[in-house]
Amino acid sequence: MTEAPTPLWEVFVRSRNGLAHKHAGSVHAADAQMALQAARDVYTRRGEGLSVWVVPSSAITASDPADREMLFEPTGSKIYRHPTFYEVPDEVGHM
């Protein structure tokens, strides 16, 4: 299939109330309405979803893999950003 008449759309599905939409995959479709239908037909066949978003893939700005070290490695040495130094009282239970 050629890209021009049916561009790519990214599909996000929310499985339950209170959860965030999660990336499920992508579909080709002529426009937003058809992309929504294709997303429903391809990604919610087994009761996965209560809500679907479609976004033109071309609207996504992605980080450059070549920038990975600059962007993400500096956080590796900053373990104090993780909330793991607190004693959780037993009464709190599961957090």
Place this chain on the structure above:
Amino acid sequence: MPVATTSVTVDETPLVLHLLRRADDALILGHRLSEWTGNAPTLEEDLALANIALDLIGQARALYDHAGAQCGLDEDQLAYRRDARQYRNLLIAEQPNGDFACTIARQVLYAAFIDPYWRAAMSSTDATIAAIAAKAEKETAYHLRHSAEWLIRLGDGTEESHRRAQAGLEEMWPFTGEFFEVDAPDQALIDAGIIPDPAELHDGWSSRIDAILARATLARPRDGWMQTGGRSGRHSEHLGHILAELQYLQRSHPGAKW
């Protein structure tokens, strides 16, 4: 010498007859749509058509089950052990798929009729029919939306897609008269509040189709000679071919189970 047959005999009371008509519509159209599996124009549409086919086959099962409870047969016997003359489906359901535009045109015409039919049937005095209708209506509402959106884009698309959509529409139009037929057995059920009167659904269907065709920039075909006969078992040659494939296993090994 009498010829042995594996066909069942069905006691067609008005209720059984009507349930078989609706069930056969769903099974045969579902089977036709399933023929697109692996062959649809895109992967997305391959799944979409298979989804619709599965919805329809599910509806057929529920209807056969209800019919079978009235006449002492099970869903497999009703689906696999009646010959073409015993099938009661609308002729439009058995028509070959043609190209994608033709399949979509057929689906729009049928869904625009059957969706309001199920909505009306939700208030049937037969509780099982009302329950089947409530489930089916949610499915057919999507079938109508999906196929109508496609028809609009095909009609209002390229020169070729417009030409194919118009041709598909012309091809299927003569089979739409059958939607609204009422015979004596159906009239008895209508009078008892068991099924909706299809004739009353005609104007709504007609204006819905007009609205879709206007957006699709397609011309409404002329109401000429309308094909008929499916409801009493007079079918086109196509049904026999479908049943040969559909029924082969149960005809060779009656009662076989997985």
